[in-house]
Amino acid sequence: MSYIAKIKEISEKILKNCTVEMVIGFRKGTVPLMNEPCFARTLDQVDQFVWDGNCGINLANYLADRKEKIGIVAKGCDSRNIVTHILENKIKREQLYIIGVPCLGMIDKRRIAQDFGDEIIAVEEDNGNVIVKGHEREKVYDKSAVLQENCAICIHRNPVIHDELVAEPVAEQADVDRYEDVRRIEAMAPDEKWAHFEEMLAPCIRCYACRNACPLCYCPTCFVDEHRPQWVNKGQDPVDVRTFHFLRAYHCAGRCTDCGACERVCPVGIPVRQFTKKLEKDARELFDWEAGLTLDKRPVLDFYKPNDPDEFIK
Amino acid sequence: MEHMGIEPGRIQFSWISSAESTKFVEVVNEVTAKVKELGPNQNFIKTEAKVA
Numbered sequence: 001m002s003y004i005a006k007i008k009e010i011s012e013k014i015l016k017n018c019t020v021e022m023v024i025g026f027r028k029g030t031v032p033l034m035n036e037p038c039f040a041r042t043l044d045q046v047d048q049f050v051w052d053g054n055c056g057i058n059l060a061n062y063l064a065d066r067k068e069k070i071g072i073v074a075k076g077c078d079s080r081n082i083v084t085h086i087l088e089n090k091i092k093r094e095q096l097y098i099i100g101v102p103c104l105g106m107i108d109k110r111r112i113a114q115d116f117g118d119e120i121i122a123v124e125e126d127n128g129n130v131i132v133k134g135h136e137r138e139k140v141y142d143k144s145a146v147l148q149e150n151c152a153i154c155i156h157r158n159p160v161i162h163d164e165l166v167a168e169p170v171a172e173q174a175d176v177d178r179y180e181d182v183r184r185i186e187a188m189a190p191d192e193k194w195a196h197f198e199e200m201l202a203p204c205i206r207c208y209a210c211r212n213a214c215p216l217c218y219c220p221t222c223f224v225d226e227h228r229p230q231w232v233n234k235g236q237d238p239v240d241v242r243t244f245h246f247l248r249a250y251h252c253a254g255r256c257t258d259c260g261a262c263e264r265v266c267p268v269g270i271p272v273r274q275f276t277k278k279l280e281k282d283a284r285e286l287f288d289w290e291a292g293l294t295l296d297k298r299p300v301l302d303f304y305k306p307n308d309p310d311e312f313i314k
Numbered sequence: 315m316e317h318m319g320i321e322p323g324r325i326q327f328s329w330i331s332s333a334e335s336t337k338f339v340e341v342v343n344e345v346t347a348k349v350k351e352l353g354p355n356q357n358f359i360k361t362e363a364k365v366a
Contacts, residue, residue, distance in 0.1 A: 185317065194319025194357055239360050246318055278317045314328040314341060 003101060004051040005165035007073055008186040010099050011046045014071045020097050023071035024059050025049045026124075032123045033109035038061060050126050055150060056106035058261040064090040064218040072096060075103035077150075077259035077261055079159035080292025081215040084255055087299055090218060100162025102170040105143070105151030106260070112146055115139075150260035150273060153178045160293055179281045181274065197242065202270040203243045206234075210262035210272045218250050219276065223247060249275035254283045257292050319357065323348045 012022040027038035027048040035054045040046045057126040060081035118134030141213040153176045211217045233240045256276040283289045289300035
């Protein structure tokens with residue numbers, strides 16, 4: 001049975017027997033390569049559900065502080081963010097019915113758009129191939145070659161927590177070098193680093209899409225929206241832009257699952273993950289911690305161990 | 315911070331009890347010396363006029 005048939009079957013079942021009041025999944029977006037979240041409360045809404053390589057949005061984002069019982073379609077990264085939500089008391093495990101989807105990665109729409117050179121009208125997926133149709137041309141891509149960067153280096157494709165899986169777990173990728181780009185920046189001299197990020201952030205229009213798409217960013221008032229005190233100015237000054245990105249990344253330290261939602265939604269294509277990834281790497285190297293893998297351990301910045309690294313403190 | 319391009323040594327952390335006055339003096343002297351060596355900070359300075 002295909003993924004989507006199984007997702008629909010489970011969704012119908014749990015809506016019918018009132019296990020949940022709503023199922024969060026994906027439906028076809030209004031433009032190709034972008035599926036949108038879909039909140040199904042009735043059985044006929046379940047029919048809208050789709051599953052393909054364009055479901056990159058992190059659905060855990062819609063769970064924070066919900067009170068009802070919810071069924072949710074979760075890929076590997078979504079499930080890790082659900083775990084983080086549960087640990088941070090944003091939702092209770094009992095409220096959730098998690099429909100786990102073993103994931104083979106999501107398509108990088110930017111990479112296709114850049115290469116295709118025509119307006120994309122329709123996209124189909126077939127057996128590991130992505131067929132892109134435009135006005136005048138048609139092109140077939142190998143899906144594994146057009147994956148989002150974070151999916152290409154993903155090592156947790158299977159949901160870590162689920163009530164039901166829609167298919168057998170997929171093989172996890174081994175031997176991936178997750179931190180090649182972080183190391184490249186680490187090797188730079190301080191002024192090179194500064195210039196690198198200056199250039200990287202130059203196109204930022206501060207639309208805050210990265211923040212809004214991020215399941216970790218659930219503060220009622222974000223520090224950038226605060227007026228009293230105003231932590232950071234709201235304009236396009238490079239200093240303020242940098243403060244925003246840098247502080248946002250810090251708020252995700254030890255929590256980021258590298259789901260890639262921030263990078264995916266950026267309208268100007270800034271590789272936002274470069275900030276969070278450094279922190280993710282540090283969490284892993286200093287504390288041997290990967291966010292959202294288990295409900296049994298407190299998050300790394302949540303507890304103290306006498307042997308925590310402290311060389312930076314004099 | 316250093317990953318972003320702030321020079322190593324400009325940011326320092328220490329843990330000093332209110333009773334450790336000598337350590338406080340030592341650390342302050344050390345930090346000042348190090349920062350003086352690095353010179354004035356060139357980053358995080360707004361060049362444009364601040365708009366209210």
